[in-house]
Amino acid sequence: MDTNLARAQTIASAEQDNFASSLLSGLRKTSKEIACKYFYDQAGSELFDAICNLPEYYQTRTEMALLNRHAEEITALMGESVEIVEFGAGSLRKVRILLDAARNPKAYTPLDISGDYLCHVVRSLAADYPALTLRPLVGDFTLPLEIPHLPGPARRAGFFPGSTIGNFKPDAAMALLRRMRSTLNGGGLLIGVDLVKDPVRLHAAYNDAAGVTALFNKNLLIRANRELDADFDPDGFAHYAPYNAAAHRIEMYLVSLKRQSVNLCGQHFEFAQGEPVHTEDSHKYTIESFREMAARAGFNPRAVWTDQDRLFSIHWLESR
Numbered sequence: 279m280d281t282n283l284a285r286a287q288t289i290a291s292a293e294q295d296n297f298a299s300s301l302l303s304g305l306r307k308t309s310k311e312i313a314c315k316y317f318y319d320q321a322g323s324e325l326f327d328a329i330c331n332l333p334e335y336y337q338t339r340t341e342m343a344l345l346n347r348h349a350e351e352i353t354a355l356m357g358e359s360v361e362i363v364e365f366g367a368g369s370l371r372k373v374r375i376l377l378d379a380a381r382n383p384k385a386y387t388p389l390d391i392s393g394d395y396l397c398h399v400v401r402s403l404a405a406d407y408p409a410l411t412l413r414p415l416v417g418d419f420t421l422p423l424e425i426p427h428l429p430g431p432a433r434r435a436g437f438f439p440g441s442t443i444g445n446f447k448p449d450a451a452m453a454l455l456r457r458m459r460s461t462l463n464g465g466g467l468l469i470g471v472d473l474v475k476d477p478v479r480l481h482a483a484y485n486d487a488a489g490v491t492a493l494f495n496k497n498l499l500i501r502a503n504r505e506l507d508a509d510f511d512p513d514g515f516a517h518y519a520p521y522n523a524a525a526h527r528i529e530m531y532l533v534s535l536k537r538q539s540v541n542l543c544g545q546h547f548e549f550a551q552g553e554p555v556h557t558e559d560s561h562k563y564t565i566e567s568f569r570e571m572a573a574r575a576g577f578n579p580r581a582v583w584t585d586q587d588r589l590f591s592i593h594w595l596e597s598r
């Protein structure tokens with residue numbers, strides 16, 4: 279096996295922030311917040327995988343069933359000898375379906391912010407696809423990044439599953455789609471988008487009975503304690519994830535259960551009893567509202583696949 283896979287290439291941006299500076303500025307705000315990309319250290323990525331297997335979390339199994347059902351059609355649209363660039367690649371489970379159906383893929387380039395976890399999952403993908411050129415990249419896809427081109431001509435096809443686009447407010451989502459369009463350099467984007475639906479079902483998906491999503495949310499505090507020598511009491515905060523029907527989004531918070539103070543990087547933060555810290559949004563779209571947004575971001579929305587209960591959608595967007 280290529281030993282370089284043990285060290286994915288890090289691609290940095292001049293605009294790079296880090297957990298400490300982002301957390302300090304988020305907690306200084308009147309409405310406190312923590313950026314959701316910091317969920318994903320090794321433990322956070324593993325907890326997200328556990329969420330994907332929960333009975334309440336319909337998203338992963340529905341999206342995988344759609345990919346399995348339409349893999350031939352999807353990979354025909356991607357074309358032959360493509361480089362598949364996956365944004366926020368996570369466990370790499372879903373791309374296997376595309377790699378199995380793809381026509382002679384030239385390379386697979388998974389990009390993720392969770393570097394140790396990426397190296398771990400890439401090693402097992404490499405063992406199963408020994409002939410595939412793999413280029414794991416560690417980086418933040420919200421920043422201007424140059425993904426180096428492969429030698430020789432290769433069309434790129436983007437893959438952005440898991441409805442990660444929903445973690446961005448509509449303006450930021452559109453900016454991200456524009457950035458991806460430019461990275462893909464004329465290639466199309468296959469993107470998974472969660473749909474508006476019965477609020478009870480949505481609420482259950484982010485408030486599972488086993489409490490795994492609560493652990494995922496609190497991992498932010500545990501990570502800050504470990505990496506930044508903070509002294510958060512994770513039991514002093516509650517996981518709270520209501521559905522805001524007017525804004526079509528799940529909002530995730532850590533709510534302080536008592537009046538408490540926390541030390542972090544030599545600074546002191548006060549939390550009132552009941553004070554929320556916003557940690558994530560998960561926006562839901564209709565098929566039409568997502569296609570409109572993609573068009574405004576410069577894509578031609580082409581094929582769309584959905585399940586019979588219209589829980590989830592996968593879109594093929596072509597670059598204009």
Ligand SMILES: C[S@@+](CC[C@H](N)C(=O)[O-])C[C@H]1O[C@@H](n2cnc3c(N)ncnc32)[C@H](O)[C@@H]1O
Pocket residue numbers: 314315318323326330365366367368369372389390391392417418419420438439440441442
């Ligand atoms: C919701 S999970 C989806 C994972 C996987 N794509 C799936 O469909 O199951 C989001 C993934 O994106 C990664 N991620 C989140 N924010 C990121 C960022 N700003 N830049 C790069 N990767 C990011 C996380 O580490 C995680 O693997």
